[in-house]
Amino acid sequence: MRSDDTIFAIASGHGRAAVCLIRISGPESRTILESMAGRVPEPRRAVVRTLKDPMTGEPLDQALVLWMPGPGSFTGEDQAELQIHGGLATRAAVLRALGSLENCRAAEAGEFTRRAFLNGRMDLAQVEGLADIIDAETEAQRRQAMRQLGGRLGNAAEGWRESVLQVLALLEASLDFSDEGDVPEDLEAESLQMIDQVRGEIGQAMANRSGERLREGLTVVLAGPPNAGKSTLLNALARRDVAIVSPIAGTTRDVIEVHCDLGGLPVIIVDTAGLRESADAIEQEGVSRARARAENADLVLWLVPPEGEESAPPPARRLLRVGTKSDLDRTSWDCDLTIAAATGEGLPELIARLEEEAAALIGQGDAIVTRERHRRALERAHGALDRSRAMLVSHGPLELAAEEVRMAARSIGEITGRVDVEDVLDRLFSSFCIGK
Numbered sequence: 525m526r527s528d529d530t531i532f533a534i535a536s537g538h539g540r541a542a543v544c545l546i547r548i549s550g551p552e553s554r555t556i557l558e559s560m561a562g563r564v565p566e567p568r569r570a571v572v573r574t575l576k577d578p579m580t581g582e583p584l585d586q587a588l589v590l591w592m593p594g595p596g597s598f599t600g601e602d603q604a605e606l607q608i609h610g611g612l613a614t615r616a617a618v619l620r621a622l623g624s625l626e627n628c629r630a631a632e633a634g635e636f637t638r639r640a641f642l643n644g645r646m647d648l649a650q651v652e653g654l655a656d657i658i659d660a661e662t663e664a665q666r667r668q669a670m671r672q673l674g675g676r677l678g679n680a681a682e683g684w685r686e687s688v689l690q691v692l693a694l695l696e697a698s699l700d701f702s703d704e705g706d707v708p709e710d711l712e713a714e715s716l717q718m719i720d721q722v723r724g725e726i727g728q729a730m731a732n733r734s735g736e737r738l739r740e741g742l743t744v745v746l747a748g749p750p751n752a753g754k755s756t757l758l759n760a761l762a763r764r765d766v767a768i769v770s771p772i773a774g775t776t777r778d779v780i781e782v783h784c785d786l787g788g789l790p791v792i793i794v795d796t797a798g799l800r801e802s803a804d805a806i807e808q809e810g811v812s813r814a815r816a817r818a819e820n821a822d823l824v825l826w827l828v829p830p831e832g833e834e835s836a837p838p839p840a841r842r843l844l845r846v847g848t849k850s851d852l853d854r855t856s857w858d859c860d861l862t863i864a865a866a867t868g869e870g871l872p873e874l875i876a877r878l879e880e881e882a883a884a885l886i887g888q889g890d891a892i893v894t895r896e897r898h899r900r901a902l903e904r905a906h907g908a909l910d911r912s913r914a915m916l917v918s919h920g921p922l923e924l925a926a927e928e929v930r931m932a933a934r935s936i937g938e939i940t941g942r943v944d945v946e947d948v949l950d951r952l953f954s955s956f957c958i959g960k
C-alpha cells in the first residue's frame with residue numbers, strides 16, 4: 525500500500541439510495557476529475573456536471589462535483605468528490621470507469637483518514653474520535669465522540685506532555701550544572717511540584733472508567749431458570765421478535781444480543797440459555813456460555829418465575845432479582861422488581877431502573893479517557909512519574925530520574941500518536957469503513 529497513490533472509494537452506504545458519494549484523493553485527483561467531468565471547478569464550490577466514461581466518452585450520470593485542493597482538504601492532499609445518483613447500476617458504472625484508470629486504485633478501509641493523520645490534519649486521539657462518531661449508536665456516545673474529535677483528550681495529553689518535558693528540562697539543566705549530580709534544592713522542589721500536579725491529573729483521568737463504558741455500552745445479561753421468561757423480556761425490550769419463545773424449557777441455547785438506547789445511553793441486552801443441569805450436550809454448552817456472560821456482565825437481571833423451585837443465581841458483579849409472569853401469580857417472590865413481559869406490566873419501571881443503573885455506571889459522560897489504550901498509556905506515564913518522584917526524594921541518581929521522566933513523556937505521546945504507534949494504526953484504520 526503506497527501513500528502517494530491516488531485512491532477512490534464510495535464513501536456513502538450501500539444499497540439503493542438517493543445520492544451516492546464517491547471520494548478521490550491523491551496527486552492524480554485533478555487529472556481524473558478533468559477526464560470525467562471536464563474543467564475543474566473553483567475549490568469547494570459544488571457544480572453540476574455530466575460524468576463521462578474517460579475511455580469512451582459515454583455519459584454515465586449527472587453529478588454534483590467538488591474540487592478540494594490540498595493541503596487544506598480533509599486528507600491534506602488534492603481531493604475530488606462526485607455526488608452521483610444512488611442507483612446500483614450508476615454506482616457500478618462510475619466505479620468501473622475509475623477502476624479502469626491506470627493512475628488510481630480502490631482505497632483500503634480507513635485509508636482517507638490514515639492520510640489525514642499522516643499529513644498532520646488530525647492526531648491519533650481525533651482519529652479515534654472520528655471512528656467513534658461513525659460507530660456511535662446513542663446520543664451520549666455521539667457527544668463523547670464529538671468531544672474527542674474536538675481535541676479534548678489530545679489537548680489534555682499534549683498539556684501533560686509539555687509539563688513533563690518542562691520537568692525534564694529542569695532536571696537536565698541541573699545535570700549540566702552540578703558536579704555531584706545533586707539537584708539544587710529549589711529545582712528539586714519545583715520539579716516535585718510539577719510532577720505531583722501532572723501525576724494527580726493523570727491519576728484522576730485514568731481512574732474514571734465511564735468513558736470506556738459509554739463507548740462500549742453497558743452489558744445487561746438476562747439469566748434465570750429455563751422458562752423464566754428471559755426471551756420474552758428480550759423481545760419486549762427490543763420491541764421486535766428477536767428470540768424464539770416457547771413453553772418448552774431449554775428453548776434458548778445461543779447467546780443473543782440486542783443493542784438498545786436507554787435515554788441516550790447504550791445498553792446491550794443479552795438473552796441466555798436457562799440455567800439447569802442437562803443431559804443435552806448442546807444445551808450444556810449454552811448453559812456454560814450463559815454463566816460466562818453473567819459473570820462478565822455489568823449487570824445481571826436474575827429472572828424468577830412464579831412456578832418451579834427456587835434456584836441459585838450465578839456469580840455476578842451486580843444483580844437485580846426480577847419476578848416474572850406477574851399476570852399469573854404475584855405472591856411467590858422476594859424480588860427487586862416484578863414484571864409480566866407478555867402483557868407489558870412492570871416494563872416501564874424496569875426500563876426506568878435500567879436507565880438509572882446505566883447512568884450510575886456511565887456517569888455524566890464527561891470522561892477524557894475513552895479507550896483501554898489511553899488508560900494503559902496513562903498508567904505507564906503515572907508509574908514512571910512515581911518512580912522519578914521517589915528517585916528525587918531519595919536523592920538517587922539524577923540521570924535515572926530524568927530517564928523516568930522521559931519515559932512518562934513518551935507514554936503520554938502515544939495517546940496523540942507522536943511516538944511509536946504503527947501497530948495501533950493498522951488495527952485502528954482496518955476497523956474503519958471503506959471510504960472513510
Ligand SMILES: Nc1nc2c(c(=O)[nH]1)N(C=O)[C@@H](CNc1ccc(C(=O)N[C@@H](CCC(=O)O)C(=O)O)cc1)CN2
Nearest residue numbers: 535545547568590592595596597598599600605654960
Ligand atoms: N461531502 C463530504 N461530507 C463530509 C466529509 C467529506 O469529506 N465530504 N467529511 C469527511 O470525513 C466530514 C466533514 N469533514 C471535513 C473536514 C475538513 C474538511 C476541509 O477540507 N477543511 C478545510 C477547509 C474547509 C473550508 O475552507 O471550507 C480546512 O479545515 O482547512 C472537509 C471535510 C463529514 N462530511
Ligand SMILES: Nc1nc2c(ncn2[C@@H]2O[C@H](COP(=O)(O)OP(=O)(O)OP(=O)(O)O)[C@@H](O)[C@H]2O)c(=O)[nH]1
Nearest residue numbers: 750751752753754755756774775776798864865866
Ligand atoms: N403468562 C405469562 N407467560 C409468560 C410471560 N413471559 C413469558 N411467558 C411464557 O413463558 C414461556 C417461556 O418463555 P420464554 O421467554 O421462552 O422463557 P425463557 O426464559 O427464554 O426460557 P428458555 O429459553 O427455555 O430458558 C412461554 O410460553 C412464554 O409465553 C408472562 O409475562 N406471562
Ligand SMILES: [Mg+2]
Nearest residue numbers: 754755775776
Ligand atoms: Mg429463552
